[in-house]
Amino acid sequence: MAKQIKKPGAGGNPAVARPAKPAPSRKPAAKAGQGPGAAGLWDRTSQFMREVVQELKRVAWPSRRQTISSTGVVLALVILVSIFLGLVDFVLSRLVRFLIG
Numbered sequence: 869m870a871k872q873i874k875k876p877g878a879g880g881n882p883a884v885a886r887p888a889k890p891a892p893s894r895k896p897a898a899k900a901g902q903g904p905g906a907a908g909l910w911d912r913t914s915q916f917m918r919e920v921v922q923e924l925k926r927v928a929w930p931s932r933r934q935t936i937s938s939t940g941v942v943l944a945l946v947i948l949v950s951i952f953l954g955l956v957d958f959v960l961s962r963l964v965r966f967l968i969g
Contacts, residue, residue: 930938
């Protein structure tokens with residue numbers, strides 16, 4: 869059998885247990901005259917907006933020609949799928965009418 873090594877403070881022995889440290893407070897101090905967390909909300913919102921602007925500068929925007937061609941492909945596929953689903957609906961409704969009555 870393997871030996872079990874006991875660590876100090878392990879095993880539930882209160883004489884050896886270390887006292888728990890209090891968790892540090894993460895809340896920033898609110899400005900005078902504002903409710904709790906109001907300053908933190910404004911800071912987080914403004915930081916988010918700055919990051920959005922930075923990300924939008926990095927975006928590789930498509931050219932006008934690419935946008936028009938992609939839009940054409942999407943519209944063509946939408947029309948084809950709608951025609952297909954309309955035909956399937958028509959055939960199935962005729963089949964159900966034939967079976968029922």
